[in-house]
Amino acid sequence: MSDPLASKIIAAISEVSKKPLEDVKLESTFAELGIDSLNGFHLLCELEEDLGIVIPDDDARDLRTVSDVVEKIRPLVEARAS
Amino acid sequence: MAVTGLGVVSAIGNDRGAFWDSLAGGRHGFREITLADTSDLQYRMGAEVRGLALEDSFDAGSREILDRFAMLFLLSAREAIADSGLSREELRDAAIVTGSSLGGQSTQDDLFRALYQEGRRRITPFAVPRIMPNAGASHLSMEVGCEGPGLTLSTACASSTHAIGIAFWLVSQGVVERAITGGSEAPFSRGHLKAWDGLRAIAPDLPRPFSLGRKGMVLGEGGGALILESLESARRRGAHVRSLLVGFGMSSDAGHITKPSARGASRALAAALEDGAVDRERVDYVNAHGTGTQLNDVAECEALREVFQDRASTLMVSSTKSMHGHALGASGALEAVATVLAIDNQVAPPTANFLERDPACPVDCVPNEARDAKTRVALSSSFAFGGLNAVLAFAAPSA
Numbered sequence: 032m033s034d035p036l037a038s039k040i041i042a043a044i045s046e047v048s049k050k051p052l053e054d055v056k057l058e059s060t061f062a063e064l065g066i067d068s069l070n071g072f073h074l075l076c077e078l079e080e081d082l083g084i085v086i087p088d089d090d091a092r093d094l095r096t097v098s099d100v101v102e103k104i105r106p107l108v109e110a111r112a113s
Numbered sequence: 114m115a116v117t118g119l120g121v122v123s124a125i126g127n128d129r130g131a132f133w134d135s136l137a138g139g140r141h142g143f144r145e146i147t148l149a150d151t152s153d154l155q156y157r158m159g160a161e162v163r164g165l166a167l168e169d170s171f172d173a174g175s176r177e178i179l180d181r182f183a184m185l186f187l188l189s190a191r192e193a194i195a196d197s198g199l200s201r202e203e204l205r206d207a208a209i210v211t212g213s214s215l216g217g218q219s220t221q222d223d224l225f226r227a228l229y230q231e232g233r234r235r236i237t238p239f240a241v242p243r244i245m246p247n248a249g250a251s252h253l254s255m256e257v258g259c260e261g262p263g264l265t266l267s268t269a270c271a272s273s274t275h276a277i278g279i280a281f282w283l284v285s286q287g288v289v290e291r292a293i294t295g296g297s298e299a300p301f302s303r304g305h306l307k308a309w310d311g312l313r314a315i316a317p318d319l320p321r322p323f324s325l326g327r328k329g330m331v332l333g334e335g336g337g338a339l340i341l342e343s344l345e346s347a348r349r350r351g352a353h354v355r356s357l358l359v360g361f362g363m364s365s366d367a368g369h370i371t372k373p374s375a376r377g378a379s380r381a382l383a384a385a386l387e388d389g390a391v392d393r394e395r396v397d398y399v400n401a402h403g404t405g406t407q408l409n410d411v412a413e414c415e416a417l418r419e420v421f422q423d424r425a426s427t428l429m430v431s432s433t434k435s436m437h438g439h440a441l442g443a444s445g446a447l448e449a450v451a452t453v454l455a456i457d458n459q460v461a462p463p464t465a466n467f468l469e470r471d472p473a474c475p476v477d478c479v480p481n482e483a484r485d486a487k488t489r490v491a492l493s494s495s496f497a498f499g500g501l502n503a504v505l506a507f508a509a510p511s512a
Contacts, residue, residue, distance in 0.1 A: 088317070089328075092313065
């Protein structure tokens with residue numbers, strides 16, 4: 032994968048879900064990965080800390096797939112970089 | 114059994130009268146939090162106790178050994194004892210049973226800052242007695258000279274409800290003739306507020322239980338106390354009986370550590386009714402757990418439907434957390450006081466901040482305005498994190 036941000040997020044999700052990296056795909060849902068709301072918020076907490084961003088509560092509650100997380104976080108990281 | 118004394122300190126009133134006036138007027142106590150820095154949180158609002166000069170009620174020595182949470186309980190207990198008219202001698206063998214989820218949270222926060230941030234070498238010896246969750250119960254026993262059974266329960270948001278229930282059973286079983294019970298919480302410390310920020314369960318504005326557009330709970334603080342005594346004792350001394358406490362029910366969800374279960378809640382509701390041999394047709398009002406989160410309010414309505422069937426649509430079910438906030442381990446005490454006052458006044462307090470009916474919450478939540486209502490039996494429910502559920506059943510003395 033040539034998307035470093037997506038790779039980082041997938042690695043974090045693999046860590047939290049305890050699923051092998053190859054099982055975590057962009058289209059995977061949290062439900063499929065066995066990530067409930069508590070684990071999901073923990074994941075976002077770790078990503079916020081790691082990336083120096085803040086994900087608003089309303090946005091956090093709407094995330095359902097790996098791709099959702101990547102696309103929600105990308106503009107936040109880009110805004111921070113600029 | 115009789116409830117012969119009530120006391121309360123909360124964001125909507127620092128005594129019983131002011132508390133009820135706010136409830137009956139549908140007035141909430143949410144303002145911007147002042148007790149801790151909220152600048153990097155995703156919420157600002159909280160239900161803090163205001164207008165209380167603690168130095169007027171506690172001398173310098175007491176303030177050194179008491180965390181805020183213990184002071185809030187002591188203030189509410191003093192009012193309840195005065196309300197009951199019971200003497201020091203009459204309370205000597207009473208039980209004291211309190212609930213608190215956190216104990217001396219502010220003290221712990223200050224201690225950690227001193228230790229980790231300031232590098233302090235030795236911590237004050239007052240820290241341990243300030244932090245311990247039984248501090249409220251212990252200091253009350255010392256203050257009143259109460260030598261009966263004393264204990265404190267910690268079951269998250271159901272702590273005080275469990276405490277009142279256990280006190281009820283101690284008196285019912287004849288272990289003691291009287292009990293002082295309730296609980297307190299003072300959660301507004303930076304560390305604890307950050308912890309709730311991580312859970313993303315706090316609304317950015319106001320709690321709107323059962324309403325469309327609700328975005329979560331809002332934290333509160335306070336203390337509530339009730340005096341329980343056998344009816345025989347109350348009648349013998351001509352006490353004013355504000356209400357009867359007739360039943361207590363508990364259950365565990367055995368499900369998720371934070372998500373509520375309608376089934377677990379319904380079993381606790383049913384258990385309270387069974388304990389009190391209460392005909393569910395005589396229940397007129399339920400003081401709901403009603404946190405204002407998406408999950409709790411839906412699960413709670415499902416539980417009420419399970420227990421009350423078609424009556425669930427017309428039963429009055431309000432959340433006073435919409436006004437005094439979610440005071441965690443103190444909530445059960447604030448809500449028990451509110452429920453007794455509802456019976457005493459025959460008025461159902463409203464669910465404040467209500468915007469629009471949510472089809473997933475098909476109950477009469479008494480939106481925004483209190484309602485004169487014949488109230489024969491009222492339930493007060495607490496469904497806590499960790500799936501621990503507790504419900505109290507109160508009845509009008511004439512019921």
